[in-house]
Amino acid sequence: MNPIEYRSDRKLSIDEFADVLKRTSLGARRPIEDRRKLQLMLDHGNVLITAWDNDKLIGVSRALTDFSFCCYLSDLAVDEAYQRQGIGKRLIEETHRVAGHDTTLILLAAPAAKDYYPHIGMERFTDCFRIQRKTV
Known part of the structure; x- marks a missing residue:
């Protein structure tokens, strides 16, 4: 069994990004059928870490x-077939490393994942505010 490889230097195609999202619970909350939005998401995010099992994209x-x-x-x-192996935690660690450890890493948890983040050592912060998007 080969170890999971983490990459910060590989760009993803829209199809690769949509495919991995479909294999996770995040796919239900992302515009996976809107190729234009997916491309914009890939173009304008400035840190992208990917996890690979040989040639199979298993995390992002x-x-x-x-x-x-x-x-x-x-x-x-x-x-979902690769969860509970520390891959999510490692993706977060790699994201923080690339962004710089002087940064404060912030995320908004999906309701189903809200108990995961404290489990891996992240601090719960309740004073978060948002303006919801106007379109889907």
């Missing part, structure tokens, strides 16, 4: 950062 972390103060981890997705 997509973030936006200024590389000095904050890093917003927008998408964390691990293929």
